[in-house]
Amino acid sequence: MTGDKRNNWDIRYDEERFFYGKEPNYFVAQQLPKLEKGRGLFLAEGEGRNAVFAAGLGHEVVAVDNSVVGRRKALELAAARGVGIDYRLEDLNRGSWSKERWDFVVLCFAHMDPAIMPTVHCQVADSLLPNGKLVYLSFSKAQFGRKSGGPPRLEWLHDPTELVTQFPGLDLKVEEREVDLAESVGHTGPAMVIEITGSK
Numbered sequence: 633m634t635g636d637k638r639n640n641w642d643i644r645y646d647e648e649r650f651f652y653g654k655e656p657n658y659f660v661a662q663q664l665p666k667l668e669k670g671r672g673l674f675l676a677e678g679e680g681r682n683a684v685f686a687a688g689l690g691h692e693v694v695a696v697d698n699s700v701v702g703r704r705k706a707l708e709l710a711a712a713r714g715v716g717i718d719y720r721l722e723d724l725n726r727g728s729w730s731k732e733r734w735d736f737v738v739l740c741f742a743h744m745d746p747a748i749m750p751t752v753h754c755q756v757a758d759s760l761l762p763n764g765k766l767v768y769l770s771f772s773k774a775q776f777g778r779k780s781g782g783p784p785r786l787e788w789l790h791d792p793t794e795l796v797t798q799f800p801g802l803d804l805k806v807e808e809r810e811v812d813l814a815e816s817v818g819h820t821g822p823a824m825v826i827e828i829t830g831s832k
Contacts, residue, residue: 641699645679652678653816654709656685657740659769659827664689667765670735675724675756676742680706680717686738687715695719696729724748730755736765741819743770743783743790753798757832766799766830772808774824781819792826802830 644651656664660682664672669690674683677695679702687693687710695706695717703719710717722728725748737756744752760766771782773789783789792806807827813819 639698641678641697641702645699645701645705650679650681650705650709650816652681652818654679654681654684656682657769657815658811658813659825660685660738660740660767663767663829664691664738667691667736673729673732673734673737673759675729675737675739675752676744677706677719677740678702680709680719682738682740683717683719684710684713684715687717688713691736693717694729694732696722696724696727698723724752730759732759733761734759734764735761736767738767740767740769741771741782743788746787750798753795754800757799757802757830760802760832762832764832766802766804766828766832768795768826768828768830770795770826772824772826774808778821778823780813780821780823781815782823790826792828795826795828799828799830802832804828804830 664686671692672686674695677683677697683693683695706719770790773791775782776786792808796804810822810824813823
């Protein structure tokens with residue numbers, strides 16, 4: 633792979649260790665066992681820890697990201713765990729995923745350009761089947777300046793009052809709180825997060 637074709641996430645992931653670890657995020661691990669088995673979408677899935685966990689629970693899993701290295705490691709992790717996932721190399725805002733329908737969608741620290749975020753979130757809400765579920769976790773603006781994870785730019789962090797307007801048609805439960813993260817080298821220490829669950 634030549635240098636001009638590697639994005640920042642390829643560079644970040646291109647080591648033997650998993651940047652955020654191999655185990656699922658704490659919130660994903662809490663929420664997914666509550667869902668009926670179905671077809672789930674994982675956006676900005678990186679190295680695949682959450683998608684692989686879901687596949688292990690018996691869900692049909694589609695992961696989307698634009699990192700070639702992330703995809704390779706996710707598929708290796710899936711093979712090691714004896715499960716299968718469909719991992720698509722696509723941009724979040726121009727992917728085929730938005731034309732399909734899902735039983736649930738997971739966005740775990742899927743921070744993106746604020747210029748496209750509301751559109752992507754609206755597409756997520758629209759893509760859910762009736763009674764479909766949303767599992768969403770991100771860093772809040774109160775995380776700014778902390779070293780435990782998240783974008784270093786305030787505008788890429790989130791405000792719960794803004795997020796709730798970006799998922800039309802969903803009944804949302806939202807909580808902003810401090811948690812202690814221990815996700816390999818990527819997320820470590822006390823962090824301010826926004827936890828959202830939603831139903832269509």
